Amino acid sequence: MAILLDKPQEVSQEHFLLKIAMKGANFAPGQFINIKTTEGTDPLLRRPFSIFDAEGDIAHIIVRVVGRGTSLISKMEKGEINVLGPLGKGFTLEKNKNLLLVGGGVGNAPLYFLARELKNRGNKLTYIYAAKTKNYIFYEDLYRGLVDEFLLFTDDGSAGTKGVPTEMARDIISGSGFERVYCCGPDPMMEKVVNMASASAAVEVSMENYFGCGVGLCMGCTVDTIHGFKRACMDGPVFNGREVIWSKE
Amino acid sequence: MDTKIKIGDLILKNPITVASGTAGYGEEMNTFFDISRLGAIFTKGLSLQPRKGNYGNRVLETPSGLLNSIGLENVGVEEFLDKKLPFLLSKGATPIPNIAGHTIEENIELCKILSNTKGIDAVELNVSCPNVKQGGMAFGTNMEIFCDLIKKARKATSCALIVKLSPNVTDVASFAIAAEELGADAVSAVNTFLGMKIDIKTGKPHFNNKVAGLSGPAIKPMAVRIVYQVYEKIKIPIIGQGGISSLEDTLEFIMAGASAISIGTANLIEPSISVNILDELQNYMIENKISAISDIIGLAH
Numbered sequence: 001m002a003i004l005l006d007k008p009q010e011v012s013q014e015h016f017l018l019k020i021a022m023k024g025a026n027f028a029p030g031q032f033i034n035i036k037t038t039e040g041t042d043p044l045l046r047r048p049f050s051i052f053d054a055e056g057d058i059a060h061i062i063v064r065v066v067g068r069g070t071s072l073i074s075k076m077e078k079g080e081i082n083v084l085g086p087l088g089k090g091f092t093l094e095k096n097k098n099l100l101l102v103g104g105g106v107g108n109a110p111l112y113f114l115a116r117e118l119k120n121r122g123n124k125l126t127y128i129y130a131a132k133t134k135n136y137i138f139y140e141d142l143y144r145g146l147v148d149e150f151l152l153f154t155d156d157g158s159a160g161t162k163g164v165p166t167e168m169a170r171d172i173i174s175g176s177g178f179e180r181v182y183c184c185g186p187d188p189m190m191e192k193v194v195n196m197a198s199a200s201a202a203v204e205v206s207m208e209n210y211f212g213c214g215v216g217l218c219m220g221c222t223v224d225t226i227h228g229f230k231r232a233c234m235d236g237p238v239f240n241g242r243e244v245i246w247s248k249e
Numbered sequence: 250m251d252t253k254i255k256i257g258d259l260i261l262k263n264p265i266t267v268a269s270g271t272a273g274y275g276e277e278m279n280t281f282f283d284i285s286r287l288g289a290i291f292t293k294g295l296s297l298q299p300r301k302g303n304y305g306n307r308v309l310e311t312p313s314g315l316l317n318s319i320g321l322e323n324v325g326v327e328e329f330l331d332k333k334l335p336f337l338l339s340k341g342a343t344p345i346p347n348i349a350g351h352t353i354e355e356n357i358e359l360c361k362i363l364s365n366t367k368g369i370d371a372v373e374l375n376v377s378c379p380n381v382k383q384g385g386m387a388f389g390t391n392m393e394i395f396c397d398l399i400k401k402a403r404k405a406t407s408c409a410l411i412v413k414l415s416p417n418v419t420d421v422a423s424f425a426i427a428a429e430e431l432g433a434d435a436v437s438a439v440n441t442f443l444g445m446k447i448d449i450k451t452g453k454p455h456f457n458n459k460v461a462g463l464s465g466p467a468i469k470p471m472a473v474r475i476v477y478q479v480y481e482k483i484k485i486p487i488i489g490q491g492g493i494s495s496l497e498d499t500l501e502f503i504m505a506g507a508s509a510i511s512i513g514t515a516n517l518i519e520p521s522i523s524v525n526i527l528d529e530l531q532n533y534m535i536e537n538k539i540s541a542i543s544d545i546i547g548l549a550h
Contacts, residue, residue: 222322
């Protein structure tokens with residue numbers, strides 16, 4: 001049984017940090033864990049969260065409160081917690097390369113763990129952090145201190161540059177200097193980043209689909225790709241962005 | 250302690266099975282537990298050709314329930330026989346393929362192919378698929394078409410034939426009686442209830458297919474009622490299902506008249522729940538000095 005080490009800590013408006021000890025687990029950036037929010041049958045399904053950071057077998061996650069399930073998690077007491085994971089396939093970990101990371105909203109969470117692992121492997125990192133507004137930004141200093149170049153955008157201009165990076169940072173995203181671009185955020189943002197990225201750059205995206213089970217059983221979290229339908233939970237959540245078919249029929 | 254259940258010539262080692270569409274082809278579950286322990290695995294509904302399934306939203310949580318509109322995505326019978334069945338048999342599992350053809354002809358062809366395959370001793374016919382040649386209504390909701398399908402499927406099936414009943418009719422028991430009269434060896438009761446979700450932001454149905462199947466604890470009392478009613482009308486075994494998530498739920502279905510049960514939606518939340526319930530059932534039988542599971546089947550009547 002996994003243990004929630006402390007009460008969830010509010011790290012920005014509507015965003016909470018949870019530290020969960022999962023005996024013997026090994027986490028990779030881009031993987032996720034699946035949490036039962038309460039005993040009993042309502043809410044029924046688990047809620048999936050990407051890993052924000054890991055210390056040994058302790059997973060750190062950022063939970064954004066969007067409904068009743070995530071609200072219940074944000075109010076949990078420390079102690080036993082029903083978690084499955086780590087699940088899914090993570091990001092490609094490059095070595096000694098020039099790389100770009102683009103995160104939108106709570107989609108920034110898995111990119112912190114990724115950036116930390118990439119930094120350990122001698123990569124040069126440019127990080128684009130996008131948020132709706134200043135109050136939603138979590139751990140800006142941690143991100144800023146980790147990467148070589150940090151660019152901040154908010155929709156309302158309350159922090160960093162006003163606007164979305166796919167408009168305001170087109171030149172950077174489409175720059176030919178990056179050997180790989182990693183992106184996690186809302187689908188329209190990821191689609192734009194994939195289309196904008198230099199043809200010479202590989203692009204990886206982490207899909208934020210609605211998951212039924214998270215373990216490959218229900219076929220509910222389908223991602224349409226040039227290789228057919230894939231399950232976001234098992235075949236992803238990280239996909240080659242150029243293989244995803246974004247517009248659904 | 251006797252936990253064996255007979256369906257036609259097939260003997261299930263115990264009454265705990267997993268429902269079609271919630272267990273894939275056993276591969277994912279086998280990473281959580283030994284799938285040979287289950288009475289049977291009802292595999293994902295098969296068609297002759299691979300099916301891609303539905304675009305757009307496919308699952309949605311409701312209070313204690315789950316709406317799904319997967320659209321019977323499956324690998325097709327060829328890949329099932331080449332890859333999935335050998336895996337299941339190599340693990341010592343008891344696979345029962347679910348047949349989900351969209352025409353009577355496709356269903357008959359699948360019955361023939363699967364029932365003549367070594368290692369398959371029972372098939373389950375999903376009569377809730379849309380009948381594409383006759384207006385798209387489910388086979389299992391029109392008595393005439395249902396009987397036509399069962400009669401032909403029975404003739405084409407050389408192993409045990411299980412008919413998975415639709416709850417979306419006024420009198421499920423009348424369909425169960427027809428299935429028994431036409432030679433079915435067992436019925437599964439019941440499939441998902443038709444439900445719907447409207448997205449109030451767009452003002453449109455949430456699912457492209459508009460309607461979706463409701464499963465999970467929310468449907469359990471209705472499923473128990475149907476099993477109870479069907480048990481009074483037929484002699485062949487009933488495989489009870491609909492929201493089972495615990496030993497208590499399992500016992501309720503067995504006492505209502507189910508000879509075996511299938512865990513469905515609960516697998517999606519706790520992938521090992523079926524074998525946990527099996528352990529609990531065995532302990533329950535010991536503690537309550539129940540020597541054979543048959544002693545409590547239909548106890549509520």
